[in-house]
Amino acid sequence: MPITLETLHSELNLKLLTPESDLSREVTAGYCCDLLSWALAHGGTGGVAWVTVQTHMNVVAVATLLDMACVILPDNIDPEPDALQKANDESIAIFKAEQNAYALCGQMWAMGIGQANRS
Amino acid sequence: MSHEALHESYVVQAHNFASAGEVSASIKRLLRHIGIDFGVIRRVSIAAYEVELNLVIHSRGGRIDLEIIPPIEIGGETGWLHLTSTDVGPGIRDVDLAMQEGWSTATDDVRDLGFGAGMGLPNMRRNADSFEITSEYGVGTTIKMGFKIQ
Numbered sequence: 720m721p722i723t724l725e726t727l728h729s730e731l732n733l734k735l736l737t738p739e740s741d742l743s744r745e746v747t748a749g750y751c752c753d754l755l756s757w758a759l760a761h762g763g764t765g766g767v768a769w770v771t772v773q774t775h776m777n778v779v780a781v782a783t784l785l786d787m788a789c790v791i792l793p794d795n796i797d798p799e800p801d802a803l804q805k806a807n808d809e810s811i812a813i814f815k816a817e818q819n820a821y822a823l824c825g826q827m828w829a830m831g832i833g834q835a836n837r838s
Numbered sequence: 839m840s841h842e843a844l845h846e847s848y849v850v851q852a853h854n855f856a857s858a859g860e861v862s863a864s865i866k867r868l869l870r871h872i873g874i875d876f877g878v879i880r881r882v883s884i885a886a887y888e889v890e891l892n893l894v895i896h897s898r899g900g901r902i903d904l905e906i907i908p909p910i911e912i913g914g915e916t917g918w919l920h921l922t923s924t925d926v927g928p929g930i931r932d933v934d935l936a937m938q939e940g941w942s943t944a945t946d947d948v949r950d951l952g953f954g955a956g957m958g959l960p961n962m963r964r965n966a967d968s969f970e971i972t973s974e975y976g977v978g979t980t981i982k983m984g985f986k987i988q
């Protein structure tokens with residue numbers, strides 16, 4: 720059974736901030752980093768779930784450029800309103816979580832989601 | 839797939855974070871529309887984003903030119919997509935240093951936003967098939983990148 724955004728949503732107890740997102744998209748890898756150019760170099764390809772504490776528009780820009788599956792904000796932080804707007808426009812799913820980045824990545828790894836292939 | 843010749847020019851304002859990323863997003867959309875290979879689009883988009891953000895963060899403003907030269911024009915099997923960034927200063931004091939991974943003059947303010955890893959120029963060089971940077975301190979910087987297209 721492929722892991723989808725819907726699976727992440729329920730198993731990690733995430734809150735979906737972009738209600739129009741298509742949750743049937745497959746999640747093939749995970750990634751965690753708060754430096755944008757670093758993420759562009761190492762974020763990998765495919766349906767990546769990206770954990771980051773950055774909350775502004777350029778997170779959506781990077782996620783869109785890499786065709787990522789979703790962005791997950793840890794520690795219950797909220798994205799900036801214009802970032803959320805852009806995420807809706809670009810069809811990038813954004814979730815927030817109570818857990819911190821470490822716990823989120825640990826849980827995803829335990830679900831069998833590995834690291835992204837280098838581009 | 840063979841492509842038509844094309845030349846587009848985009849203005850990038852300094853320090854305008856509200857629209858940062860829009861030029862590279864437009865370039866990506868355009869390339870999708872004309873049916874450029876997916877892998878090439880990805881590399882061009884990443885390079886365009888890095889060069890655009892450098893104009894926003896480090897320059898006094900500039901422009902990005904996108905040019906497609908179809909194979910037929912150069913009489914070969916491969917055409918080229920050129921991405922050229924030119925700005926009006928301030929230029930880079932030591933280009934060799936700037937090209938090193940991890941080297942950055944980004945201020946604390948922009949580092950807080952996740953910029954300043956010092957990975958932008960190395961990312962451009964890695965993603966492009968040809969890369970050329972010239973800079974004169976006090977004058978400006980020009981970056982020319984080429985990508986092979988079929």
Ligand SMILES: Nc1ncnc2c1ncn2[C@@H]1O[C@H](COP(=O)(O)OP(=O)(O)OP(=O)(O)O)[C@@H](O)[C@H]1O
Nearest residue numbers: 756892896897936942943953954955956957958959
């Ligand atoms: N157009 C430009 N004008 C002036 N200086 C520039 C320009 N582009 C790059 N630089 C200089 O080169 C340095 C390295 O650029 P690079 O893109 O590799 O890293 P960065 O922008 O500092 O961080 P990152 O791209 O990882 O967010 C910059 O910190 C800056 O000093």
Ligand SMILES: [Mg+2]
Nearest residue numbers: 888892958959
């Ligand atoms: Mg940069």
